Amino acid sequence: MFDDNVLNDLNLRYLSAAKELAIADLQMAQLKLGLSEFLLKIITSSSFQQLEHMAKQDLIYFKFLPNEKLFSCLLEHPNDEVVRLSLLVSSNHC
Numbered sequence: 001m002f003d004d005n006v007l008n009d010l011n012l013r014y015l016s017a018a019k020e021l022a023i024a025d026l027q028m029a030q031l032k033l034g035l036s037e038f039l040l041k042i043i044t045s046s047s048f049q050q051l052e053h054m055a056k057q058d059l060i061y062f063k064f065l066p067n068e069k070l071f072s073c074l075l076e077h078p079n080d081e082v083v084r085l086s087l088l089v090s091s092n093h094c
Contacts, residue, residue, distance in 0.1 A: 011055035
């Protein structure tokens with residue numbers, strides 16, 4: 001049986017990284033994570049305990065890059081700026 005604590009831990013790490021990045025550079029956090037300024041401000045103002053509570057909810061899940069083909073291309077050509085840009089745009093696209 002799968003242990004949900006693994007997902008909770010991943011969620012908490014994601015939220016903590018989002019908080020750190022947003023504190024350091026809000027615009028970069030928006031670009032890299034595809035999250036709104038509003039949501040990032042909520043995350044940055046949250047305590048560790050609040051982030052931990054959020055991470056345990058069934059509503060939030062860390063999301064891996066959405067486009068597997070582009071991700072595969074990035075692994076094959078890690079320095080290709082066109083592939084990197086394509087992946088960035090596709091991962092932030094609704």
